[in-house]
Amino acid sequence: MSDVTDRLRCEILSGEFPPGTRLIELQLTERYSVGRATIRATIVELSAEGLVVHEANRGATVRTVPIQVAIEIAQARAALEGLQARQAAARASEAERAELQAIIRDMEAAVDENDHPAYSELNGMLHRRIGQISGHSIGTELVANLRNRGAHQEFRLALKPGRSSISLPQHRAVVDGIVAGDGDAAEAAMRDHLASVESALRDWMS
Amino acid sequence: MSDVTDRLRCEILSGEFPPGTRLIELQLTERYSVGRATIRATIVELSAEGLVVHEANRGATVRTVPIQVAIEIAQARAALEGLQARQAAARASEAERAELQAIIRDMEAAVDENDHPAYSELNGMLHRRIGQISGHSIGTELVANLRNRGAHQEFRLALKPGRSSISLPQHRAVVDGIVAGDGDAAEAAMRDHLASVESALRDWMS
DNA sequence: GTCGTCCAGATTGTCGACAATCGACGCTCG
DNA sequence: CGAGCGTCGATTGTCGACAATCTGGACGAC
Numbered sequence: 151m152s153d154v155t156d157r158l159r160c161e162i163l164s165g166e167f168p169p170g171t172r173l174i175e176l177q178l179t180e181r182y183s184v185g186r187a188t189i190r191a192t193i194v195e196l197s198a199e200g201l202v203v204h205e206a207n208r209g210a211t212v213r214t215v216p217i218q219v220a221i222e223i224a225q226a227r228a229a230l231e232g233l234q235a236r237q238a239a240a241r242a243s244e245a246e247r248a249e250l251q252a253i254i255r256d257m258e259a260a261v262d263e264n265d266h267p268a269y270s271e272l273n274g275m276l277h278r279r280i281g282q283i284s285g286h287s288i289g290t291e292l293v294a295n296l297r298n299r300g301a302h303q304e305f306r307l308a309l310k311p312g313r314s315s316i317s318l319p320q321h322r323a324v325v326d327g328i329v330a331g332d333g334d335a336a337e338a339a340m341r342d343h344l345a346s347v348e349s350a351l352r353d354w355m356s
Numbered sequence: 357m358s359d360v361t362d363r364l365r366c367e368i369l370s371g372e373f374p375p376g377t378r379l380i381e382l383q384l385t386e387r388y389s390v391g392r393a394t395i396r397a398t399i400v401e402l403s404a405e406g407l408v409v410h411e412a413n414r415g416a417t418v419r420t421v422p423i424q425v426a427i428e429i430a431q432a433r434a435a436l437e438g439l440q441a442r443q444a445a446a447r448a449s450e451a452e453r454a455e456l457q458a459i460i461r462d463m464e465a466a467v468d469e470n471d472h473p474a475y476s477e478l479n480g481m482l483h484r485r486i487g488q489i490s491g492h493s494i495g496t497e498l499v500a501n502l503r504n505r506g507a508h509q510e511f512r513l514a515l516k517p518g519r520s521s522i523s524l525p526q527h528r529a530v531v532d533g534i535v536a537g538d539g540d541a542a543e544a545a546m547r548d549h550l551a552s553v554e555s556a557l558r559d560w561m562s
Numbered sequence: 563g564t565c566g567t568c569c570a571g572a573t574t575g576t577c578g579a580c581a582a583t584c585g586a587c588g589c590t591c592g
Numbered sequence: 593c594g595a596g597c598g599t600c601g602a603t604t605g606t607c608g609a610c611a612a613t614c615t616g617g618a619c620g621a622c
Contacts, residue, residue, distance in 0.1 A: 152575090174602090174603070174604095175603075175604070176602095176603075184576080184577090185575095185576050185577045185578075186576095186577080186578085186604095187393065187396075187575080187576055187577065187578095188575085188576065188577090190393075190397065190604090190605090191396070191397070191400050191575095194397055194400045194401055194404070195400055195404055197404075198400075198401060198404025198405065199404065200497075206583095206604090206605090207582085207583050207584060207603085207604060207605075208583095208584070208585095208603090208604080209584095209603065209604065219493065219494060222492055222493060222494040222495065223494055225439060225492070225494075225495075226436060226439065226492075226494050226495050226498060228439075229435040229436055229438065229439045230432060230435055230436070232435065233431060233432065233434075233435045286428055286431070286432075287425065287428060288425060288428040288429055288431075288432050288502070288505075289428065289431075289432050291406075292432060292498055292501075295498075296494070296498075299494075358605090380572095380573070380574095381573075381574070382572095382573075390606080390607090391605095391606050391607045391608075392574095392606095392607080392608085393605080393606055393607065393608095394605085394606065394607090396574090396575090397605095412574090412575090412613095413573085413574060413575075413612085413613050413614060414573090414574080414613090414614070414615095415573065415574065415614095
C-alpha cells in the first residue's frame with residue numbers, strides 16, 4: 151500500500167521496534183512525516199499481516215511470538231512449502247532447475263567460508279524461488295505472511311553455530327527432488343527440513 | 357474490529373455484493389451511516405483478508421476468484437487442515453471425540469432428509485471444531501482466511517446434487533482417525549477429502 | 563473516420579480537529 | 593494505613609473538508 155507501510159514493516163522486522171513495543175500513532179506520525187490517517191491505515195494492514203496486535207481503544211503493539219507459536223509457524227510452513235515443493239517438481243523448467251542448483255552451490259560456498267549473512271540470504275532466496283516456481287499464488291502469499299511472523303526467531307536460530315551444516319544437506323535434498331521431477335521426494339524433503347527447524351526451536355525452549 | 361467490518365464481510369459472503377462489484381466509499385458511508393474513515397479502515401482490513409482487492413487510487417472491488425485460484429485454495433486447505441487433523445488426533449479429549457462423532461451423526465441425518473443447508477452448516481462446524489481441537493492457532497487463522505476467500509465457490513459446489521453423499525464418508529474417515537488417535541490416518545483422510553473437493557472444482561471448470 | 567488532447571465529473575488519499583475512551587495519579591473516607 | 597472514587601493527561605476513534613488522481617466523453621487535427 152503506502153510506502154510508509156513498507157518502512158514500518160521493515161523497521162519492525164529489523165528489530166528497531168522490539169516485540170512488545172507500543173506503537174503510538176502520534177510518534178509514528180512525526181517519525182514518518184505523514185498524517186495520522188496514513189499511520190492508522192498501515193497499522194490496520196500490519197495487524198492483518200500478524201506483525202502487530204491491535205486492541206480496541208488500546209492501540210497497537212508489536213506482536214510477541216511465544217516459542218509455542220513459532221513452532222506452529224514452522225509446522226504450517228512445512229505443510230504449505232511441502233505442497234509448493236511438490237508442484238515445483240512438476241512444473242520447473244530446465245532453466246529453473248539449473249537456477250536452484252546454482253543457489254545450492256552458492257550455499258555450499260557460503261558454508262565453506264563461514265559467511266552466515268550470505269547463507270541466510272541464499273536460504274531465503276531458495277525458499278522464495280521454489281514458491282514462485284510452484285506457481286502457487288495462494289501458498290506463496292501465506293508463506294510470506296508466516297515468514298514475516300517468525301522472522302525474529304528464525305533470525306536467532308540461524309545464528310546458532312552448526313545450524314547451516316544441518317540445514318544445507320536438507321536443502322540439497324529438496325532441490326534434488328525438484329530437479330529429478332520427483333514431487334513426493336521434494337515434498338518429503340521440505341517437510342523434513344522444516345521439521346528439523348521445529349525441533350531446533352523446541353530445544354531452544356529451555 | 358469495527359462492527360461495520362463484520363457487516364460488510366457478511367454481506368459480501370452472502371452475495372449481496374457479487375464478485376467484481378466496485379465498493380465505493382461514499383455509497384458505503386450512507387449505507388452504514390458512518391464516516392468515510394471507518395469505511396476506509398474496513399476496506400483495508402477486508403483487503404488484508406483477501407476478500408477485496410484494493411488498487412491504489414482506483415478503489416476497492418470484491419475479489420473475483422478464478423477457478424484456478426479456488427483450486428489452489430483447496431490445496432492449501434488440504435495441507436493445513438491435514439496438519440490440524442493429525443494434531444487433533446493426538447490431543448482430543450474423550451468429550452471432544454464424542455462431539456465429533458455426534459456431528460457426523462447429525463450429518464448423516466441431514467443427508468437422509470436431503471437438508472442441504474443443515475449439512476452445509478454441519479460441514480463448516482466440523483472443520484472449525486477440528487481446528488479448535490488441534491490447538492493450532494496459526495493454522496486455524498490461516499484456514500479461516502482461506503475459507504473466506506473460497507466461500508462463493510464452495511457454496512456452489514455444495515449445491516451440486518450427490519455431493520454430500522461423496523463427502524460424508526470422507527468426513528467420517530477423518531473423524532474415525534481422530535477418534536482412534538491415529539494421526540496419520542486422520543491427516544490422510546483430510547487430504548483425501550479436500551483433494552476430492554479439488555477434483556470436483558476441476559470438473560466444474562468446463 | 564481515427565487518433566490524440568483536454569476538460570469535467572467522480573472517487574480516492576491525506577490532513578487537521580473534535581469527541582470518546584482508557585490508564586494512572588492523587589484524594590478522601592473508613 | 594488501605595480501599596474506593598473522581599479527575600486529568602494521554603491516546604485512540606470518528607468526522608468533515610481539501611488536494612491529488614483517475615475515468616469517460618467531447619472536441620479538434622490529421
